[in-house]
Amino acid sequence: MKKKDSAKASGAPVNDANVKLDNLERNREYSDGQFLTTDQGVRINNDHDTLKAGERGPSLLEDFIMREKITHFDHERIPERIVHARGSGAHGYFEAYGNVSNYTKAAFLNDTSIKTPVFVRFSTVAGFRGSTDLARDVRGFAIKFYTQEGNFDMVGNNMPVFFIQDAMKFPDLIHAVKPEPHNEIPQAQSAHDTFWDFISLMPESMHMIMWAMSDRAIPRSYRMMEGFGIHTFRFVNSEGKSTFVKFHLKPKLGTHAVVWDEALKISGNDPDFHRRDLYENIEMGNFPEWEFGVQLVPEEDEHKFNFDLLDPTKIIPEEMVPVTPIGRMVLNRNPDNFFAETEQVAFHPGHVVPGIDFTNDPLLQGRLFSYTDTQLSRLGSPNFHEIPINRPVAPMHNNQRDGHMRQEINVGKTHYSPNSLNDNYPAQAKESEGGYVSHYERVEAHKVRERSESFSDHFSQAALFYNSQTTVEQNHIINALRFELSKVETVAVRERMVGLLSQVDKKLAKKVAEGLGLAVSKPEKPMNKGVGADADQKKHEPKPLDKNYEPSDALSMVKNPTVTNTIETRQVAFLCGDGVSEKSVNALKDALKAKGASAKIIGPHAGSIKTDTGKDIKADFAFFSSSSVLFDAVYVPTVKSSDALAKNDNVIEFINNAFRHCKVIGFDSTMENLIKMTSIGDKGGMDKLKDVPGVLVNSNTSKNFTDDFIKLLGQHRIWEREQYITE
Ligand code: HDD
Known part of the structure; x- marks a missing residue:
């Protein structure tokens, strides 16, 4: 790709200054217009044929070009992440609203003039790198904030609690959920003996199990998920005062999921469904956006709750402590190279900046060890911070040296402190100069290997969620x-x-x-x-159930107070055939476009379809290579060859699945013979269809068809429809 095209092609506004992208530029390689060379820069004349003794003779060991090419290929893979192996990433930025200086001195959360670059990686937990996106699983939501005071990583999930209370149990949990060791079955699934054996003996997992069995575990899109920091962290202000804090991200498009039968079918139709959705939307300029918020608890209120703030299997209900929005995060650029950026990015909950500190949550404390340790085997060297995607934009100077693949050329003869030969540089920073000072917390206790009794209420918040x-x-x-x-x-x-x-x-x-x-x-x-x-x-x-909890709407995706009826970025499948009514297609297509949604034309074959006026419209997909599970709603405009549609099993299955998955379905009234062939057909004839939730018939008399369609699409799903579904 040409240098000048790169930002544009990946959807980024070309004038959008992002210091991290500039920082990456020195490592980007553009081969457009260049000669092919060896790794040593020698121009290659022929990389198709090995050097041989005669055209039909044996290959020669001296062929340095062949040896280099094959050797490099042999070593292309690195170990995948032990968990969260499957993921997708994007660049973007964070902007603060500037309202938390009383609580934290972190400059990037206070200074509204700073646009902090971020790199975000979403992931599933259990599956291998090549597994399906739509597995029932927790989703990782990891953000690297490249702040001017160093990198801050929020390594969270799309669920606000965790399965276990102590990091010591993490290897057991992961062993239990990963494929069973004797036959490596099943892939990317918790539905097997070892997982549930472990869970059934660990009552502390029950709250998380409720979340993992809910539709939160099968999101519609990474762009439509909440994010949570899970643990209670600390904010520390410039006076050294600490406030407990929980991090939240709320998606601008609302929190939405698919249904389980749909998830199973998406896995077959498009295992890259979430990855594709994120990539394509960023390319199209539909930049995903979240509001970043915090729940703040003054230190003196630490013991005010009927649960322990240090217990990662508990939430603070939003009705008890509301979420205060403190900024927004936008993702506006795809990585240039999946391996270099998404695969090599290394997150760590221990990457904090002044103004953010840890608590004694025993899960968090163990994580503080695990993440650097894992990068040493995954990325192979203590110099993983030098990989372009990981290096901070803040200046970095210390006396750490050498090791595999060291990039930096440290100049000078001192690499120790104290030193007098270089005036003791690099110098320690006072707190007033931005030096990180850990919160001044008093700890006085016996050394014990024990769980606090305050962690023993395993069921009350599970019941609260349910x-x-x-x-x-x-x-x-x-x-x-x-x-x-x-x-x-x-x-x-x-x-x-x-x-x-x-x-x-x-x-x-x-x-x-x-x-x-x-x-x-x-x-x-x-x-x-x-x-x-x-x-x-x-x-x-x-402990027995605590009955004092009031149900919390924030826990439900349907009742969630942030629910929105926007249809932005939703995709509607138009089932078309030759002779399709151009007027019908354009009427709904234009109305959808005006609201930020789009129409996808599905036809009997790839290529073009002839409309009733003789025009060609391009088919985005064919009936045989598509499925309604990949779309948010379905519309069947008037098609001259309607009998052909009514006899096509793919079309019937398309509509039946959309019906089963509670999606809005619109038909032109002329398509009666098709409707009769679908599972909607046996709901009592055309005049009864108006009583079937979410099925709209577009006749000359129903002038509001497009408005109604858009309104129902904004509800995401027509849940009343489930009355017709038997499982
Ligand atoms: Fe973890 C990766 C999130 C508990 C050990 N974790 C990893 C990633 C996410 C989380 C999002 C992927 C980051 C990326 O995209 O590269 N992990 C969590 C959350 C937890 C949690 C929200 C609980 C609240 N994790 C946890 C524990 C341990 C680990 C208790 C170990 C004691 N996690 C790891 C790891 C990984 C990881 C083995 C694998 C790859 C990596 O770190 O970089 O170190």
Whole structure:
């Protein structure tokens, strides 16, 4: 690619100053107009044929060009991340609203004139690098803020809690969820024995299980997910006063998911669904945006809650402590090279800047060790901070030296401190000069290997989450648990899980048990095997449900106060055929475009389709290479060859799936013979269709068809439709 084209082609506004992008420029390579060379810069005359003794003779060892090419290829792979191997990244920026200087001295959160560059990587957790995007899984949401005071990484997820309370259990959790060790089955799924065996013995995971079984685990798009820092961190202001803080990101497009049957089908139709969606939208200039917010808790209120702020399996309900917006984050540029940027980026919750500090959350404390350690084996050297995507934009000087693949050429003869030969440079910075000073926290305690008793309420917030959902969302949780546990072969594990669920909600447990052909036996004391051998079992017995929690709308995607009816960036499939009414197509297409959505033309073949006026319109996809699960809604305009559509199994399946997945479906009234062939057809004839939620018929009498279609599309899904679905 030519140098001058790169920013434009990747969707970035060319004049959008981003110091990190300038910082990357010195490493970019543009081969346009250049000769092919070896790694040593020698021009290559022929890289198609090996050097041989005669045209049909043996290859010669002296062929340095062939040896270099093959050797480099042999070493192209690095170990994938042990978790979060599958991911997608993008560049962007963060702008502060400038309202938190009382709480933190972090300049990038206070100075409204600074546009802080960011690189964000979204991921699934369990699957390998090549696994499907639509696995039921937690999504990683990791942000590197290249601030002027050094890099700050928020290494979060799209769910605000975690499975375990202590980092010591992380290897066990991951071993349990990854494919089973004897046969490496299943890929990117928690629906198997070892995962649920572990979970059934770890009641502390129940809150996270509710989130992971909810539709949050199958997002519609990375652009439509919330992000959470999960742990309680500390803000520290210029007077040294600390305030507890939880980080939140709220997507401008709302938080949305697909449905489970759809997720399964997307995995087959387009395993790169989320990756493609992120990439394409950034290329099209639909820059994803989030509002960055914080929940702030004064230090003196630390013990005011009925849970422990240090326990990462707990949220602070937003109704108790509202989220204060403090800035916005926009992603506006795709990486130039997946490996160099998305694969080599290395995040670490321990990368903090002055004004942000840790708490004693034992999960966070363990993470502070793990992330540097893992980069040493994944990226192979303590110099991973020098990889272009990882290096800060803030100046970097220290006495760390050498090691594999060192890039920097440190000039001078001192690399120790104190030194007198270089006036003791690089010099330590006083706090007033921006030196990082850890929060002055008093710690006085016995050395113990123990869990705090204040971490023992494992069910109340699980129940809070479940009770805050709409009936539709609750049903999805029940169905997810049925699906997952029905894949567990060991009946005792299923039974233990039903027992744990009954501690959260009896009706939930009963419905899951029905799906498994089990009865809910009388509630037994839940097992907690996640304690030390000499631990006082009584002390760690899970506490009974705390009934003081009020349901929280912020936990439901449907009732969420930030829910928006925007249809921006949504894609509507237009099922067309030769002789399609140009007027019908253009009417809805233009109306969608005006609201920021788009139409995709699906036809009987690739290439062009002839309209009723003889014009050609380009088909984006063919019936045989597409599926309604890849779109947000479906429209069937008047098509002359309507019989051909009515007889096409792909078209029928397209519409039936859209119906099953509760998507808006619009038909021109002329398409009656097609409607009759679909599962909508048996809902009682054309005149009854107006009673079927989310199915619109466009006739001369229904002037508001486009308005109604757009309004329903803005609801994301027509959940009332689920009454027609039997599973
Ligand atoms: Fe972790 C990667 C998020 C607990 C150990 N983690 C990783 C990534 C995300 C998270 C988003 C991918 C970053 C990227 O895109 O490169 N991890 C979390 C969250 C946790 C959490 C939100 C709990 C609140 N993680 C956690 C624990 C440990 C780790 C308790 C170990 C004790 N995580 C790792 C790791 C990874 C990682 C092994 C793999 C690749 C990497 O770090 O760079 O070190």
